[in-house]
Amino acid sequence: MSTSRPENPAHARITRVAPGIHFVEGPASNWVVLTDGDSVTLVDTGYPADLAAVEHSLETCAPGARLTTVLITHGHSDHIGTLPELAKKYAPRVLAAAEEIPNIRREELHQIGIGDILPRLAKPRYARWTLHAIRAGGLAPIEVREVEPVVPGIALTLSGHTVIPRLTPGHTPGHLIFALPEANALITGDALITAHPTVSTRGPQALGDIWHWDAPAARRVFAELAEETCDRLIILPGHGPSHFPA
Ligand SMILES: [Zn+2]
Structure with a gap:
């Protein structure tokens, strides 16, 4: 494992987890870059304002390689924020769970709104998070039409790497996590995180109930994953740093 903080105006931190597998900690949410040198697969895409950071990480991890595939854990704006721009510029295949596609297409919206946050705005951590989310484009309309469903449990080979999607509904109806068996790693999205601006706890943890579409289901998923x-x-979460076994 090696970690670098490249010259990057958006301060994304890139960790090489295994050959061709990079974890990128963005300003407020994370993404993963898989590459075999010729092609790149991106897992999640940050907030709309993270486009420069996403493109910088692609160029740093896989100079000259083509973005062929984008895998989505779930359709929240901090995970699909740059997808409309990436789709326009690179025309990658976009893959997600069938159950999540209506959320990604914004035919339905399963996402926390201002009404949910308002009662908590007096807490400085929530106020800071809200300000960042708004500045990062969290309220901007994001809509992506071209999304293909993946079959949970069936291994995919993407940019030279085996990726096994697993359906973990709770945070959203079609939340996916992705196993990377060759790296002994799990991309956990928002089913299990390691830090969040609204809490002081560090290490593997669940997001609070207000962030989830179905909180009891999300808690069950988290308990399974924690175990x-x-x-x-190796945990590669949607928020917070990567977590390596002791
Ligand atoms: Zn998130």
Whole structure:
């Protein structure tokens, strides 16, 4: 593992997890870059304002390679924010769970709104998060039409890497996590995170109930994942730093 903080105006931190597998900690949410040198697969895409950081990370991790595929954990604006621009510029295949596609297409919206946040705005951590989310384009309309469904449990080979999607509904109806068996790693999206601006706790944890579409289901998913990953798997979360087994 090596970590670098390249000259990057958006301060994304890139960690090489295994050959061709890079974890990128963006300003407020994370993404993963998979590459075999010729092609790149991106897992999640940050907020709309993260486009320069996303493109910088692609160029740093895979100079000259073509963005062929974007995999989506779920359709929240901090995970699909740059997708409309990436789709326009690079025309990658976009893959997500069938259950999540209406959320990504904005035919339905399963996302926290201002009404949910308002009662908490007196807390400085929530106020800071809200300000960042708004500045980063969190309220901007994001809509992506071309999305293909993946079949959970069926391994994909993307940019030379085996990726196994797994359906983990709770945070959203079609939330996916992705196993990377060759790296002994799990991309956990928002089903399991390691830090969030609204809390002071660090390390593997669940997001609070207000962030979830179905909080009891999200708590069940988190309990399963916590048990499964505990000191065995590298965790690459949607928020917070990567977590390596002791
Ligand atoms: Zn998120």
